[in-house]
Amino acid sequence: MVRGGLERNAEVSSRNETPIFVAGRDFVGGPARIDRTVVLYDPRGATGAALRNLGVPFRAASDLAGLDPESDLLVIGAEAWDETLADSAEALRAFVDEGGRAIVLRQSADRFDPSWLPTAVRLQTEELDHPLVYPGGRPFRNALAVNPERLDHPVFDGIDRDRLYLWSDYTGWDEGRPGFPAVYPVTSGFVLTDRDHLAHTAVLANYDHGLEGVALVEMFSGEGSVILSGFDLVNRSGIDPVADRLLANLIRYQGTNEPHFVHPLVTEKIVWGEYGSERGLVTGIYNGLLLNTVPEIPEGLRDKYPLRIDDEGFHFAGAAGGWNTRPAIQYVPRGRRPFGPYEFTLGGAVRLPDGAGAVGEGRVWLRLPEDRSRMVTTVWNPADVPLEIEIEVNGTRQPARIAAGATVEVETPLPRASRSLALVYRGDRRLVLLATDFQ
Secondary structure, X not given: OOOOOOOOOOOOOOOOEEEOOOOOOOOOOXXXXXXXXXXXXXXXXXXHHHHHHHOOOOEEEOOOOOOOOOOEEEEEOOOOOOHHHHOOHHHHHHHHHOOOEEEEOOOXXXXXXXXXXXXXXXXXXXXXXXXXXXXXXXXXXXXXXXXXXXXXXXXXXXXXXXXHOOOOOOOOOOOOOOOOOOOOOEOOOEEEOOHHHHHHEEEEEEEOHHHXXXXXXXXXXXXXXXXXXXXXXXXXXXXXXXXXXXXXXXXXXXXXXXXXOOOOEOOOOEEXXXXXXXXXXXXXXXXXXXXXXXXXOOHHHOOOOOEEEOOOOOEEEOXXXXXXXXXXXXXXXXXXXXXXXXXXXXXXXXXXXXXXXOEEEEEEEEEOOOOOOEEEEEEEOOOOOOEEEEEEEOOEEEEEEEOOOOEEEEEEEOOOOOOEEEEEEEEEOOOEEEEEEEO
């Protein structure tokens, strides 16, 4: 067993498993089968050095000629985007559509052209470190405290949430030098610019307010997929075991011929607002399902701070402002509300677009086991008037009327022909989704 440094195991199994090892006592890589040939486009050479440190065999390529979608894994190295790749955009798109798998490591916003990707994205440019009270350009391009959306996903094997908070500085920075230490795990984050593309996109890691910033995503198109990463991995090769482990996991995951699934498999009841229960279904602002919070008001303060609900469905103890001066009153999550589309102010407050009506919408995509035939959604109407909700399953809509103050279970039959579901909850923004059970 490797306890430190970078070593390669001399034993290779009869299944042509490729040993990939990473540095560090806590993270020890083992033999991992890679079915595909790793083809690396990396004019700078830094990504190639990182893969050699991990023991990953690869074929260096000066162009994309001869790529085989059935047997190759294309890795576009960090900061590798250039005119050669720009001229090969159509070939890149065709490679993925025909079954190819690709990994695009962090790129510069001023050079990278994302138009060939299956999902519309925009690389962010503004810095997290700034002197402004209300900076523009959020989400920032760099981030700490990165959120893994699917903790059980193979790319996070051996990496828990705490390991994605801050990483070690590799620049030797000290207080006598300008700037800041390089401690942010993400340095080239991006946003999704078309929310409809969530239908074929797996958001794996995100950050910033409303989790609008995206750090890692897998985009599906045709028979193949592309992983786009904003993590600063290559610069930490041989230094930071977490970064090494993540890079190794990406190669392992994309390098096999095992099937990949764009949406999570749901086998148990979803309790909306409980992160673990949601299993990565709600990826921040993009789904439109806003976390609903309610104030816990101590009995002695209820007369002074009566509960009220505004027209947009926000629950307050007394007035909307001043919550941070009343520590005895805590706001706790209870369900989610169909609220989208929405955006943020410069200070991070939720804001509806101009002209938005009373009806909001939230969407999720998921997979189910074969034995589920009906869906039961628990909906709470905290308002003092009846409200309407519409639940859509794969394009089939079912309306329901929820009486004032009532909590109702809405039963919806599921299509037998498909175990992949596109769910849309559409209704007054005051309505609260409490749970969804598949039976």
